[in-house]
Each structure stands twice: as structure tokens, then as C-alpha cells.
Amino acid sequence: MHTALTLLCGGLLAAVTVAIEISTNNPVKVIIGETANLNVSFVSKNPPHVTWALSDTFASWTVGQVPPPMVSQVFVNRLTINTSTASIAILQTTLADSRNYTVSLTAVDELLSSQKVTLRVYELISEVLVTVPVDDVKEGDSKTTVICAMTTGTWDTLSWTKDGKTIVGDAHMVIASNELTIQGVVRGDAGTYSCSVKNPFSDGTSQNQLTVYCKYSTHSHLTWQSVRFLQGIFVDLSFRLPCSLSIRLCFTPSIPVPPAPRFVLVNSTVTLTCSTSSEPPAQYLWSVGESSDTNVPSNPVLIDDASNWTRLELQLHRYQCQAEPYGEEDADDHRVR
Structure with missing residues (x-):
């Protein structure tokens, strides 16, 4: 009797702890205006119910069932769904679509499984420009800032060099976003500053001369x-x-x-x-x-x-x-x- 109860409880626990296996093509990177395919594959004993959400659910359906999927007004006419899968395609992407999406699957006798899919939408980089202060920079100034800007583009990496040597941020040269701030200006800070920006689809470089007056x-x-x-x-x-x-x-x-x-x-x-x-x-x-x-x-x-x-x-x-x-x-x- 004791052995039979143990086997029964073990079988129930095994059934409860089974979860759907999910895999995705995370992260997804596209150029602005292109279609972003957020692909999901899964292993489940039963057809799962699929939900996609940002802060709130914007699409849901049960795999293989006839009723059309529910799609929120935010993505009307911008979402393609194949109800035989758990995947979605976002059409005509914008920079605002660069977010973390959550896909969740549930099925009878299986635990809920969720994964995040990161979508990054890029704009092509053009006309990179390094700007130095308009006013004279003098030895002893408390600080001065060199800025790396571009007409269009989103970047993954941004790096600085001075006279061809890579700048590693420290207490004297502080790198924050696209700005290089020089704290406690000395005459040795004069030189040619170059900025390089990159994303998966484009890149750009610019340089400018910083003059330090003594x-x-x-x-x-x-x-x-x-x-x-x-x-x-x-x-x-x-x-x-x-x-x-x-x-x-x-x-x-x-x-x-x-x-x-x-x-x-x-x-x-x-x-x-x-x-x-x-x-x-x-x-x-x-x-x-x-x-x-x-x-x-x-x-x-x-x-x-x-x-x-x-x-x-x-x-x-x-x-x-x-x-x-x-x-x-x-x-x-x-x-x-």
C-alpha cells in the first residue's frame, strides 16, 4: 500500500512539472521599414494557447484552431499570424517597435512557458560629425565636451580615438552616450579626435581638431x-x-x-x-x-x-x-x- 501511494504521488508530480519547450530567434535585428519575423518553435503534447505581450497582450490564439487570432488595435494591419505556429511577423517596422516582446504558451497537463524576444530596429547611419566647442578651450578649464552626432542612424557601438589611439574612459576623459567630456583641461588634450559608430547594417566615422590655448x-x-x-x-x-x-x-x-x-x-x-x-x-x-x-x-x-x-x-x-x-x-x- 505504501509503495503504491509513493508511485502514485511520483506520477502526479511528474505530470505537474512538465513544461512546454520553447525556442526563439532572439534577438531579431532589421532595418527600419522591413518586416520583423519573430519565430517560435515548441515541443508540446497538446496544441498550446499562444499569447504575445508587451505591457499588455496584443495577440493570442490556440495553435491549429479555426477561430481567428485576437489582435489589439496597436497592431491592426501590421501583424501577420500563421495560426498553425506560435510565430508572428511585424510589418513596416518603426523605431518605436524596438522593444522586448514576451511569448507565452500553455497547454492541458503542461506548465506555462514564456520567453522574451528582443526586436531591434535600425536606421542607416549617415553624415557622422564630430563637433568641438565654439568658444576657445584654454588650459585650466574645468571641463570641455566633444560630441559625436549623425544626421540619421542608430548605433550599437560608438568608440573614440585621439591622434589615432583608442580612448578608454577614465576620470579625465568621461564617455557618456555620444559625448566625450574632458575633465580638468591640460595642453596635452589638444589633438585630433575621431568618433566611429556602427550597427549591423552600416557604419560611419568623423574627426575634428581640438585646440587648447595656454x-x-x-x-x-x-x-x-x-x-x-x-x-x-x-x-x-x-x-x-x-x-x-x-x-x-x-x-x-x-x-x-x-x-x-x-x-x-x-x-x-x-x-x-x-x-x-x-x-x-x-x-x-x-x-x-x-x-x-x-x-x-x-x-x-x-x-x-x-x-x-x-x-x-x-x-x-x-x-x-x-x-x-x-x-x-x-x-x-x-x-x-
Whole structure:
């Protein structure tokens, strides 16, 4: 008797725990406007009842039975159903159809079985564009953002490079969606930024140049070449430079002399060259001062015939070269005695 009850209970439990086997073609990926086939195969002892749902059921039927399937107004004229299967086809897909769908099957003496089917509808990618800030980006700015945009398209993957090297997001370069935010801007952040986007049906790439402008610093670099030495013209230099500028001051008459003392002959020809390397290119303004100084000979001429820099007629004993990058000013004084 005890053995008979055990076998009976075991058989009942086995019957209760049987479930319908379901397999799907998950995920489904299509181009916008195409038909999306959400295919379902199953193993069941009896014809199952099928339901498809998003938040609510939008289609249901019993496999192999004559009555037409129930279809909600949301999918009227957009759903194809073969009632001999559990599959559906969504016609004329839109981007809004990109969702997770749930298919459920029930049958007599079998447990309910459900599976999710992900549908992803893609738009073809076109005209990818990397944009950098319109306003000047300066060293020391708290942050700046580079954006990857496209005229049309949906992407699965988006990647960034700087000067050809892959950018891995970190605390300094934060990647969020299609934006790259640079925290705590430094001069090394200047460079060519490229964005690549891909989906299963298309891809695109774009790049743009980010320029980082530097703040002023107080260092300088001087190159002394040679001076023709006759009598007491003394040059006194005092200036500060933007970090993006490298200024060379060259005195190039004919007879080499040691760097100190720095003298040339009165009435001799002296070349003062003020040059910069900057981004954007600087403009140069020369001026003279201290008109009350009567120790300067009349009408000597300062000629720069070694380069295309501004030529200056030597009249007074203090000369100023002013380099102006992107609207800021940087001045170098040249005192000639």
C-alpha cells in the first residue's frame, strides 16, 4: 500500500512539472521599414494557447484552431499570424517597435512557458560629425565636451580615438552616450579626435581638431648669435611669455663676441628679431619709447634682412616687440643704449 501511494504521488508530480519547450530567434535585428519575423518553435503534447505581450497582450490564439487570432488595435494591419505556429511577423517596422516582446504558451497537463524576444530596429547611419566647442578651450578649464552626432542612424557601438589611439574612459576623459567630456583641461588634450559608430547594417566615422590655448607663464628662451662691437649700445630684456609661444631674440651683426657684456657700436646696424611659434599664429606690433632720451644718435636704421619679420627704424633707445596670440598680449622690451 505504501509503495503504491509513493508511485502514485511520483506520477502526479511528474505530470505537474512538465513544461512546454520553447525556442526563439532572439534577438531579431532589421532595418527600419522591413518586416520583423519573430519565430517560435515548441515541443508540446497538446496544441498550446499562444499569447504575445508587451505591457499588455496584443495577440493570442490556440495553435491549429479555426477561430481567428485576437489582435489589439496597436497592431491592426501590421501583424501577420500563421495560426498553425506560435510565430508572428511585424510589418513596416518603426523605431518605436524596438522593444522586448514576451511569448507565452500553455497547454492541458503542461506548465506555462514564456520567453522574451528582443526586436531591434535600425536606421542607416549617415553624415557622422564630430563637433568641438565654439568658444576657445584654454588650459585650466574645468571641463570641455566633444560630441559625436549623425544626421540619421542608430548605433550599437560608438568608440573614440585621439591622434589615432583608442580612448578608454577614465576620470579625465568621461564617455557618456555620444559625448566625450574632458575633465580638468591640460595642453596635452589638444589633438585630433575621431568618433566611429556602427550597427549591423552600416557604419560611419568623423574627426575634428581640438585646440587648447595656454595661459601665460613667466619663462623665456633666448638665443644670442653675434654683435658688431664698437661702442655702448646695451640691450636690456624683460618679458613674460604665453606657454604656447617660444620667443627667440637674435642680434646678428658681423663680429662674434661673448654673450656678456652685451654691447654694439653706436651708428652700427643691429638686427632685432622677434619670432613666435603659436596656435593660432600671433601678430607682431613694434613700438619705441622714452623720447626724452638724447643719448641715441639721429637716424640710425634697424633693418631685419634675415627674415620676414617687421622692419623697424631705430630712433630711440627702448624698443618693444608685442606678440598677440588669440586676442591676448605678450610684450618683449629691447633696451638699446
